[in-house]
Amino acid sequence: MPPDRLDALVKHPFHRETIERLIGFIRDLRECRTPEDYVAFQQDLLHATLTANAARAERSRVIKRLRRRQKLPADAPELVIGDPHQLDDWRLEQDVLERVGRQLRSIGDAMAWQAFHYDRRHIIALRRNESPGPMTLSKEGTVHEIQFANQQWSEHRQFAMLHDLTDCLRIGDVTVFSKPDHNNEQDILLYELKTNPNRREGPQLERTRMAAEALHEGGPLPGDENARLIDTGVPYATHLSALADAFAHAHRDGLKTMRVPGQRGLLTLDIPAAGNKWSPQEATRQFHAQYAALLRRTRLTGQHVRYSSGDSAARHYLTAPWGIYPLQPTQCAALIADVLVFSVTLSSDNFVEELHKTGLDARWLLPEGAEIEPTQHLLEINAHGRRLRVPAAEIQRLLLELTDLQTWAEGIDRLLEKTQDRCQPWPYFTEEHKVWA
Known part of the structure; x- marks a missing residue:
């Protein structure tokens, strides 16, 4: 990226505001101890992520119209910096929001590592898939996953971690952490959710099953029958x-x-x-x-x-x-x-x-x-x-x-x-x- 454009991107108000928000997220995450703490933290991260991704989608819609030499839509968002009739100014704001989305996903990754007690095995096993793309409410699956997570908390008081808030969890949709028992041990359950129970999704369910077996039974990692997690003991x-x-x-x-x-x-x-x-x-x-x-x-x-x-x-x-x-x-x-x-x-x-x-x-x-x-x-x-x-x-x-x-x-x-x-x-x-x- 040319230095002047990189400078404009880093100094953009969206980017500056996000840095302050990142500091708050990291401080809050380090204070998470109970399921209730994680549920509240995830809710704040979810709101920030959906807002940033929706704003990026709005800029993308405007860019497509300007490329076709059409007028600005009546409901176009307000351009924070620049001329709303200049395509490159909209592109800059879209680039800023792409970075903001990745930065928030990095916070989601930190949440995942901490929730898994910094056990790298879970990250290795659950990242072996393509990225699902930005998390938005326009996807039916996203709405269903959020509802499932809310239900796990309201009915069972269990933290259900949404994978699409992260970059490192790409297999399965949600991980549910059960309440710790008297020995401070807990079950960690991996879910692949279906919005339509009649629709078959064999490959996705198979990868979810393989990831679980790789973690708990020493089975092969998803995508490679010869790949195994090996404990060095060091x-x-x-x-x-x-x-x-x-x-x-x-x-x-x-x-x-x-x-x-x-x-x-x-x-x-x-x-x-x-x-x-x-x-x-x-x-x-x-x-x-x-x-x-x-x-x-x-x-x-x-x-x-x-x-x-x-x-x-x-x-x-x-x-x-x-x-x-x-x-x-x-x-x-x-x-x-x-x-x-x-x-x-x-x-x-x-x-x-x-x-x-x-x-x-x-x-x-x-x-x-x-x-x-x-x-x-x-x-x-x-x-x-x-x-x-x-x-x-x-x-x-x-x-x-x-x-x-x-x-x-x-x-x-x-x-x-x-x-x-x-x-x-x-x-x-x-x-x-x-x-x-």
Whole structure:
């Protein structure tokens, strides 16, 4: 996106208002303890989501008419900034509302992670489907799901989480959390709802059944008969405390770079602070100069593998949502809205050396300069007579979560030791709640 358009988008009143709302949502979510808390939180998020998506649909309707060189409809919404007869001004507002919708979905993802007690297995199993698109009341299924959730609360006092408020829950329509028993254990029930009980939806129901069996019985994950969830048995560990420290310095200085264990370079940017300190041209120069200096200090050799947080709300395939990161609510909201940005870089050579310390034989499959898709395999690891190919999404996750590389390598070693032939393993670590909660 051209810098001037990006600047207009980020400074748009809709976007500024949403940042404040995101802070409130994150604070409220962290206070949720009871089913009643979650029901009230979800109701507020639902209202905000439906309002944003309806506003975006209204702009889309106007854009279609202007493209056909027709007059503005009599009931056209009020354009907040610009000339209502200019197509590009309507497009800008539509782009803003698309971002707002994703940012609210990122809050929904944080709600899902917290409701599932930060157990990544549920996210891996229930994300294996296409996105259902924006949540609107024009869809009959949406109305039915909302009614079902309301009924679960009014009749059974149970929290029913609406999947369409999230990006990470794409299988099933609703998850119902039963009341905890005297041992503080609860049933978690996955529902695929039908508006017409006579209509058959075999594939959707089959994927829902497979997701439930993968979670509770060790069955295959939806979409791949060889894919299984594998418990590494290794407690999860990260270096996210370094991210909090870096953001604190960036808030004062605009930019902060530092080395992170595992031969990684971390760069953080506080856009408002940088804008107050430098002109746009000088900020760009500072960014490139300090990033180059970071690479020299970290002594990264081989190819540089780099991932950034920018424009990633409700886009990441595996990475935890910004709303649950161990940061202040204002920082989490700023990450969602791209007011704070960070990137993590490692070298292909150093990463392989880290894996060798755990006895893993690894080699990169990364063609230099190639376009990378999240599902593309970037790394091949051999150990215990097994071979594992690691997708780009997993490399992105361990960089953006600043995962401790020795923890990850130990988990992969355990995984290959216990995985059967032909199994495509999806690893998860224990005690993740200690990182995110």
